[in-house]
Amino acid sequence: MWKTASLATKTRVEFVDVTALVNKEVVESKIKNGVCYVFIPHTTAAVTINENTDPDVLRDLTAGLERNAPKNGGYKHSEGNSDAHIKASLIGNTVVVPVINGRLGLGTWQGIYFCEFDGPRNRNLKIGVMGE
Amino acid sequence: MWKTASLATKTRVEFVDVTALVNKEVVESKIKNGVCYVFIPHTTAAVTINENTDPDVLRDLTAGLERNAPKNGGYKHSEGNSDAHIKASLIGNTVVVPVINGRLGLGTWQGIYFCEFDGPRNRNLKIGVMGE
Amino acid sequence: MWKTASLATKTRVEFVDVTALVNKEVVESKIKNGVCYVFIPHTTAAVTINENTDPDVLRDLTAGLERNAPKNGGYKHSEGNSDAHIKASLIGNTVVVPVINGRLGLGTWQGIYFCEFDGPRNRNLKIGVMGE
Numbered sequence: 076m077w078k079t080a081s082l083a084t085k086t087r088v089e090f091v092d093v094t095a096l097v098n099k100e101v102v103e104s105k106i107k108n109g110v111c112y113v114f115i116p117h118t119t120a121a122v123t124i125n126e127n128t129d130p131d132v133l134r135d136l137t138a139g140l141e142r143n144a145p146k147n148g149g150y151k152h153s154e155g156n157s158d159a160h161i162k163a164s165l166i167g168n169t170v171v172v173p174v175i176n177g178r179l180g181l182g183t184w185q186g187i188y189f190c191e192f193d194g195p196r197n198r199n200l201k202i203g204v205m206g207e
Numbered sequence: 208m209w210k211t212a213s214l215a216t217k218t219r220v221e222f223v224d225v226t227a228l229v230n231k232e233v234v235e236s237k238i239k240n241g242v243c244y245v246f247i248p249h250t251t252a253a254v255t256i257n258e259n260t261d262p263d264v265l266r267d268l269t270a271g272l273e274r275n276a277p278k279n280g281g282y283k284h285s286e287g288n289s290d291a292h293i294k295a296s297l298i299g300n301t302v303v304v305p306v307i308n309g310r311l312g313l314g315t316w317q318g319i320y321f322c323e324f325d326g327p328r329n330r331n332l333k334i335g336v337m338g339e
Numbered sequence: 340m341w342k343t344a345s346l347a348t349k350t351r352v353e354f355v356d357v358t359a360l361v362n363k364e365v366v367e368s369k370i371k372n373g374v375c376y377v378f379i380p381h382t383t384a385a386v387t388i389n390e391n392t393d394p395d396v397l398r399d400l401t402a403g404l405e406r407n408a409p410k411n412g413g414y415k416h417s418e419g420n421s422d423a424h425i426k427a428s429l430i431g432n433t434v435v436v437p438v439i440n441g442r443l444g445l446g447t448w449q450g451i452y453f454c455e456f457d458g459p460r461n462r463n464l465k466i467g468v469m470g471e
Contacts, residue, residue: 076437076470077372077437077439108208108209109337112374112435112437114435114436114444115446116444116445116447116449117446117448118389118396118449124300125292126250126292129284129285131282131285131289132250132284132292134284135280135283135289135293136289136292136293136296139275139276139280139289139290139293142275142276142280143275143276143297143403143406144403144406148399148402148406150395150399150402151395151398151399152398153393154393157396157399157400157403160389160399160400161399161400161403161404163389164387164388164389164400164430165297165407165430166297166299167299167387167431170300171244171246171301171303172246173208173244173246173335175209180246180248180333181248182247182248182250183248184249185248185250199446201437201444203374203437205374205469205470240340240341241340242467242469255428256428257427258382258424261416261417263414263415263417264382264416264421264424267412267424267425268424268425268428270412270414271407271421271425272425274407274408274412275407275408297429298428299431303376303433305340305376305378305465305467312378312380312465314379314463315380316382317380317381337469338340338469
């Protein structure tokens, strides 16, 4: 049921559109009606669904998360990436998307974004499809 | 497996109790033991589970989210709703609820709330039930 | 499909590692390939996945959430725990984890944490496993 996909991020904070990658797994699963899960097996990255049209939305989301969890926030963890751990828990490491007629049942303006908060790194996503 | 429900929000930020609406779909699915998913196909709205008794909790949640993503935050996106996109990703666009004995297995004080962050608008929810 | 586990928290804000507790239910379900859900039936607690090695990460997460939802934030709700309700919605009350080869398919550094935001209290988790 679970497939692993890989990607390489290029900057410290980055939103990578993985919609096509995830949809490909849905199509290959041959499941017509069900649920698709995207699970991030990392603790300084996350996954979210947001607007797929104006890239300024993702820039504003980046700035908004920086306001909520500033990089230099007087943290204790010695690796210097505590903000990334906080952002990961705020956004969450899973999305759950309907599978309808053998494809992702996203809204018109929705894309699925892998959220890198401590890159650049090589990262994985686990994609699972369940249904009939 | 997936049904679409509609609602109309009346103000810019609003929490609409959809617990009864979602439970109706669970009952109609005739599934006794499984999982119910609520998926929001929009990028300036979300769904959360929180207290169903004192409406001040939702007022405080509204104010708390405004602190985290103020409406006027010096954003780049030209539509003036970047705060709504940020709030949507902070809260998330899905809830997953147990189905037990053919009903939502919520805690005593829990309700499911559609979260409007850029209303008033006509909105949809996708409700899916999986199990036996 | 759903089992209930209990725990007692000891302080107001606390992250309790429930990974072994959840994995035990996965093993007992005898499901080899599927999904495990952890659902929190409370409105001042949550569940998240984050680093399982350096406890400073959880201390920083505690401080980061306090920045986003301070205990004394001029709230309306009379019980004095509005910050806990806000934190609960920011973090979320569910995690969804792959089940692979009959065990939780977490990343190397990931643990599942019950998040107490208004303790000490006696709390429950609902754990469900679905698959084959």
